[in-house]
Amino acid sequence: MLTLTNMQIVYDRVIEAVRDVSLEVPEGRLVALLGSNGAGKSTLLKAISNVLFPEKGEVLHGQIMFRDRDIGKTSANEIVRAGIIHVPEGRRLFPLMTVEENLLMGGYTASTAALHDALDKVYTMFPRLKERRKGEAGYLSGGEQQMVAVGRALIGQPRLLLLDEPSLGLAPQIIEEIFEAITRLRNEEGISILLVEQNAALALEIADYAYIMENGRIVLDGTASEIAKNADVKEFYLGFGDHGAKKSFRDIKHYKRRKRWLS
């Protein structure tokens, strides 16, 4: 469904954020993209939805194919119309608009009839939003805001959903709620999903396939269960050593130092 080949992305013409990344999201699958801070995950998603330009970001090299079409030069609004919807990091609601207006904005490209059905569906999925629909989005709690962000994306009827850290800053039971909703989208609606997460353990639980990104490169990829079993991943992303015990901070620092030597 989505295929990235040899993507290279820079900011301000010199800061190289993504070096040489190839990645694939097959139809109806949930693919996790994991990696530490600054690895280039968000940058990659912004490149797919073509919203790098306001931040002076630029794709120097590489190809983005979506449903057999090269969308590298397609404008952001056309990409949304093609069915790729991106829920950005930090939710990015319209703070002075009401919850319902935010959701309606998600259906900006949809027909009015489809819009009302989709709105009902989101309210069934997140009943809490229905109670708060006349409230200003800026005053919602973080979890409620994330629900609006996901709901807003669903109203646009995506074929491919790009989710950037949906669990950021949320309490465990809200994370569970959101992840359940994400799983259902794949299972019941057949939506393909590219999920960026810091919470690797949780993401690997629901994903079909995973990529691990470091310093702008993919360093590892495989099915979610393979990745979850991989010793290095266990150590550095899931926080467990070989014997199931948490690694100490000093060991991780040691690894980083070694890695710097190698790279």
Next chain:
Amino acid sequence: MDLFLNLVASGLVIGSVYGLIGMSFAIIFRTTGVLNFAQGEVMMLVAYTAWTLTHTLLFPFWLLVPSTIVLAALIGMAIERLFIRPMTGQPIFAIVMVTIGIAITLRSLTTLVWGHEFEGFSVPFSGGVVEIGPVFLLTEQLAVLILFMAVSAMTWAFFRFSRVGMAMRATSQDETAALLMGVDSRRMSSFAWAISAIVSGLAGVMVSVLFARAPDMWHFGLKSFPAAILGGLDSPIGAGFGGLIIGVIGELSAGYIWNGLKEISGLILIIVILMVRPYGLFGEKELERV
């Protein structure tokens, strides 16, 4: 009391003109963050064009209104496309400087095409007198008030309910997020310039009807600027009411205190109000969360 009411009424009339132009400042500012210092000149250009339609091409009034609206929209969009869009990504300050350049260009263009003469602008509804209790109004003054109310209501409904109006608000709050919703932000900018040219253009026609079609009518742009500041630059409706307030205060201070105060009382008021409410009377507060 009669004097008071008549002063308030004429204040509301002139305030409606300030309010309409103030609204057009706010429509562009709220959507694109640009202060258009050529607003008065755009108003003048539309008024002159409408004058030519009426007095040279002899358009009947029913045809004049829709054609003025269409021409105003085209003028607004053309300016945006030729001068503002190429500046995308430049600092806002540079874009504001460009609008000052546009202002000067439009002023000379207008005198180049139409000359320096003042000309009356006649419309079928002018010349009558309406008596409302102790207040006397000319029919064209009443028309300005009605126009103000109609445009305010339409502007409010447009931003509140229409899909494009909502998208314009969304763009002003978070451009990248709006792009991710499928909004074409360049088109929003073009729409803002079009709507703003229509609103100020209609005000310009009324100024020509009330006074004359004259090469210095762009002054109304400057005089209306305080209205936009007072009401809040990001709130078109607020800017409209800001215009009414400035108009009434101007007339009252001129009538009761000293004629020279007419022009400056509004500015004094703004300084006081902005010290208390830096976002203007109706401006949207910045939320601290998010």
